[in-house]
Amino acid sequence: MFKRFLLGGLLSSTVFLSSFAQAQTDFKLPDLGSSALEVLPIDKEKALGKVMMMQIRGGSPLVQDPVLDEYITSLGNKLVANANDVRFPFTFFLINNQAINAFAFYGGHVGIHTGLIAQSDNESQLASVIGHEIAHVTQRHLARRLQHQKDNSALTVAGIVTGILAAVIAPDAGMAILSASTTQAGISQLSHSRKAEQEADRFGMQTLYKAGFDPSQAGEFLSKLANQVRFQTKPPTFLLTHPLPDTRVSDVRLRAQQYSAKQIQESLKFKLAKSRIIARYQLDSKDAQALFENELKKSSELNKAYLHYGLAISLLDQKKIQQAEKLLYPLLKDDPNNLFYLDVYTDILIAKGEAKKAVEYLTHHNELRPNNQVLALNYANAAIKAKKYAKAEQTLKLFLLSEQNHLLAKELLTEVYKGSDNKSAYYEAKADVLAEYGAFLKAADEIQRALNHVKASETVKKTRLKALLKQYRQMQKEIAKL
Incomplete structure (x- = not known):
C-alpha cells in the first residue's frame, strides 16, 4: 500500500x-x-x-x-x-x-x-x-x-x-x-x-x-x-x-476583475486528491470514516464519487477490506481508467492476499500507458508481493530510464533485489538510493559491498562497479565546490 x-x-x-x-x-x-x-x-x-x-x-x-x-x-x-x-x-x-x-x-x-x-x-x-x-x-x-x-x-x-x-x-x-x-x-x-x-x-x-x-x-x-x-x-x-x-x-x-469571467467546471481529480489526503494524511482513519459518512448524508451533489472514494480508503486502512471493495468497485466500473481508483483497487487486492490477481489486472493498463508512475509502480509493487521479481525488475528499470531520480522506484528496486537474493544488485541499488540523499561516501561503501559479491569471472560488472565507486567519491568532492 x-x-x-x-x-x-x-x-x-x-x-x-x-x-x-x-x-x-x-x-x-x-x-x-x-x-x-x-x-x-x-x-x-x-x-x-x-x-x-x-x-x-x-x-x-x-x-x-x-x-x-x-x-x-x-x-x-x-x-x-x-x-x-x-x-x-x-x-x-x-x-x-x-x-x-x-x-x-x-x-x-x-x-x-x-x-x-x-x-x-x-x-x-x-x-x-x-x-x-x-x-x-x-x-x-x-x-x-x-x-x-x-x-x-x-x-x-x-x-x-x-x-x-x-x-x-x-x-x-x-x-x-x-x-x-x-x-x-x-x-x-x-x-x-x-x-x-x-x-x-x-x-x-x-x-x-x-x-x-x-x-x-x-x-x-x-x-x-x-x-x-x-x-x-x-x-x-x-x-x-x-x-x-x-x-x-x-x-x-x-x-x-481585469480578466474576463470564467465558468470553471469542478475538477474531479482535485476532489479525489483532497479526499485521499484527508483520509490518509490529515485524519485518523476512524475519524476520516466518520467525516465521509457524515458528508455523504448531508451532500446534495449528484456526483458523490469523491466522498465514496475517501470513505473506501478510510475503511481499507482499518482493514475493513470487504466494505472498502464494495464502495470502490462501482466507482471503478464507471471509470475503469481512473488512476485514483486503480491504485486503491490494487491495495485492496494485495490486502486480500491476491497480489497475483493484481498483477494480472494491471498488466493491460500498464501496457496501454507505459511508464505512467501510478500504473508502473503499483504493478511493480504487486509483482514484488506476488514474488514475481523479474517482472518487477523489468518494469522499474524501464520506468527509471525516463524518471532517473524517482526515489520510490529506486526503493522498490532494492526490495526486488533483496527478495530475489541478488546481493551485488541489492547493494548497488541501496547506493543509488543513498545518493539521492547526497550520502555519496556511504553510497561508495555500499558499492564496495556489492563488489564483494561479484564473481571473479564477471569482469565487466566489476569494472563498472569500480567506475561507479570512483564516481561517488568524486561526487563527494564536487558537492564541496558548490
Missing part, C-alpha cells in the same frame, strides 16, 4: 536528516563565501536547489504517493507551461504537514503541504498558490535577495538550508532548536518583500488565467487566510514568509 512518506526532524544546527539518512551520510555543506553570493547564475542556482532537495528528503515528511505526485505534478506543469521566463524544468513535491503552506526555492523546486490541498475549496485556489510560487522562481526573487544580501560574510549553504527548512517545514521546532541568528537568516532568505509579493501576485495571476483557472479564486484564498489571522494568535505558516498587508487582498481582487 502506497502510504509512504520520509519522516525526519531537526537534528542539528547545520543539517536536517532523517535517522536513516543521518546514519548514512558524512557530506558537509560548504561555505559559499561573500563573493559567491554577489552573483547567482542559473547553473549555480540549480546546483543549490539540488543540494537543498537532498536535505528536504532527509529532513521532512516527504510524501511518496504516486497518485498524489502524478496529480500535483500534472497541475504544476500545466501552470509552468503558461508561465513567463521559465529557465529550467520544475519539480513539485508534497510534504505531510497540516499547515496551509507552499514554498519555492532555488532551481524550480516547489513544495506543497498536504494541508494546503485539504483546506483549498477548489482547484483554482490551489492553482493560485502554486502559480504564485512559480512566479517567485521565474522572477528569481530568492536569487535576487541572495545577491543583494548585505551582511553575508558568514552565510553558508548550511545556514541557508537550515533556516529555510525551519521556516517552511517545522517553524516551531526550528525556532526552538536553532539559534535565532541562523533561523532568522533562513527566514530572511525565504521571506519576500511586499514588492516581490506584488510581482508574484501579478505574474501568478497571469499564469493562472492562461492555464484556464479562475483568477478570482486567488483573492478568495487570501481572504480565507486573512480570516484565519483574525481568530488566531499565530498566523498560518504561509504568512510567515508571504506578508499579507491589508491592501493585498483588495489589490488581488481588483487585479482579478
Whole structure:
C-alpha cells in the first residue's frame, strides 16, 4: 500500500536528516563565501536547489504517493507551461504537514503541504498558490535577495538550508532548536518583500488565467487566510514568509476583475486528491470514516464519487477490506481508467492476499500507458508481493530510464533485489538510493559491498562497479565546490 512518506526532524544546527539518512551520510555543506553570493547564475542556482532537495528528503515528511505526485505534478506543469521566463524544468513535491503552506526555492523546486490541498475549496485556489510560487522562481526573487544580501560574510549553504527548512517545514521546532541568528537568516532568505509579493501576485495571476483557472479564486484564498489571522494568535505558516498587508487582498481582487469571467467546471481529480489526503494524511482513519459518512448524508451533489472514494480508503486502512471493495468497485466500473481508483483497487487486492490477481489486472493498463508512475509502480509493487521479481525488475528499470531520480522506484528496486537474493544488485541499488540523499561516501561503501559479491569471472560488472565507486567519491568532492 502506497502510504509512504520520509519522516525526519531537526537534528542539528547545520543539517536536517532523517535517522536513516543521518546514519548514512558524512557530506558537509560548504561555505559559499561573500563573493559567491554577489552573483547567482542559473547553473549555480540549480546546483543549490539540488543540494537543498537532498536535505528536504532527509529532513521532512516527504510524501511518496504516486497518485498524489502524478496529480500535483500534472497541475504544476500545466501552470509552468503558461508561465513567463521559465529557465529550467520544475519539480513539485508534497510534504505531510497540516499547515496551509507552499514554498519555492532555488532551481524550480516547489513544495506543497498536504494541508494546503485539504483546506483549498477548489482547484483554482490551489492553482493560485502554486502559480504564485512559480512566479517567485521565474522572477528569481530568492536569487535576487541572495545577491543583494548585505551582511553575508558568514552565510553558508548550511545556514541557508537550515533556516529555510525551519521556516517552511517545522517553524516551531526550528525556532526552538536553532539559534535565532541562523533561523532568522533562513527566514530572511525565504521571506519576500511586499514588492516581490506584488510581482508574484501579478505574474501568478497571469499564469493562472492562461492555464484556464479562475483568477478570482486567488483573492478568495487570501481572504480565507486573512480570516484565519483574525481568530488566531499565530498566523498560518504561509504568512510567515508571504506578508499579507491589508491592501493585498483588495489589490488581488481588483487585479482579478481585469480578466474576463470564467465558468470553471469542478475538477474531479482535485476532489479525489483532497479526499485521499484527508483520509490518509490529515485524519485518523476512524475519524476520516466518520467525516465521509457524515458528508455523504448531508451532500446534495449528484456526483458523490469523491466522498465514496475517501470513505473506501478510510475503511481499507482499518482493514475493513470487504466494505472498502464494495464502495470502490462501482466507482471503478464507471471509470475503469481512473488512476485514483486503480491504485486503491490494487491495495485492496494485495490486502486480500491476491497480489497475483493484481498483477494480472494491471498488466493491460500498464501496457496501454507505459511508464505512467501510478500504473508502473503499483504493478511493480504487486509483482514484488506476488514474488514475481523479474517482472518487477523489468518494469522499474524501464520506468527509471525516463524518471532517473524517482526515489520510490529506486526503493522498490532494492526490495526486488533483496527478495530475489541478488546481493551485488541489492547493494548497488541501496547506493543509488543513498545518493539521492547526497550520502555519496556511504553510497561508495555500499558499492564496495556489492563488489564483494561479484564473481571473479564477471569482469565487466566489476569494472563498472569500480567506475561507479570512483564516481561517488568524486561526487563527494564536487558537492564541496558548490
